[in-house]
């Protein structure tokens with residue numbers, strides 16, 4: 273028999289909002305206008321740069337917008353190819369399509385669920401302009417191998433770190449290693465501004481280009497008022513959103529620690545069962561945005577039946593992303609066996625920062641019973 277969640281529903285994520293976020297948002301909405309209308313935005317960008325160890329940051333309305341502007345800034349457009357993993361959220365690929373470039377989907381590694389470097393290298397053509405490294409669910413791409421491929425072939429390596437705040441690759445934070453990085457602050461993410469994102473880079477020239485693009489094509493230093501030198505974008509974060517972001521950045525260590533605590537509790541409860549969870553290879557730290565179980569091939573697994581059991585007990589479960597190649601917008605790639613298997617044999621578990629030990633055991637209990645074990 274299962275018990276209902278003591279406080280009602282167990283959501284798969286929810287933000288951690290304290291008096292600090294409320295105080296800053298209140299201040300922004302009360303005083304953050306006129307000459308003070310960019311104060312929280314500038315502070316948020318400053319805090320984020322310091323946290324990540326990068327030279328430049330532009331707060332945006334979403335990670336999708338940050339990716340779109342960054343790719344436009346790199347000159348990606350019609351006739352270009354961008355390589356990315358088949359199994360991904362649509363937001364990673366949409367900007368490529370919007371720019372008129374061609375996404376080239378390749379398979380992932382079974383342990384990281386991220387780009388398979390050998391598949392990337394095999395997919396390089398004279399039209400390849402960039403590799404998009406998406407750090408899925410907090411798991412890190414093999415940045416050493418991907419950087420070597422990018423350098424060897426003279427293509428850009430971009431990091432979609434939307435899900436990877438808190439993840440560190442051999443001393444360097446996710447999002448700080450590529451030509452540019454993009455993060456999401458959607459309400460489900462480890463830190464949130466409601467909706468929101470950020471573009472980050474160490475490249476001074478790219479920063480200037482994207483800054484101009486981000487301001488409807490109006491260049492810094494242009495003396496004529498309302499003079500766009502090109503067609504740009506409007507993907508700005510508001511000051512009120514940034515106020516919430518400033519509070520979240522002051523609490524970043526606590527928020528990432530919360531995610532890591534939840535992951536560890538799941539692993540302690542489930543690690544003996546025939547499943548894998550998000551990896552943390554030696555020399556790396558995983559921000560564990562979304563604890564995910566992948567059921568081993570050797571045991572039968574009925575994803576829908578487990579999700580139904582969750583649902584009956586007011587627990588939110590999430591299916592792993594679908595392979596993009598199975599969506600109507602893309603050509604099928606039945607040979608991407610790892611992507612297809614992950615999609616069928618994995619689910620994301622609830623993971624908000626203050627999920628209690630008993631709630632974690634309630635979720636783990638369903639998984640264990642489903643696999644014929646005890647947590």
Ligand SMILES: Cc1ncc(COP(=O)(O)O)c(C=O)c1O
Nearest residue numbers: 334335336361363364434456458
């Ligand atoms: C990997 C990845 N990339 C990009 C995005 C897009 O982020 P946003 O919703 O802020 O545009 C998401 C959002 O969930 C994501 O998970």
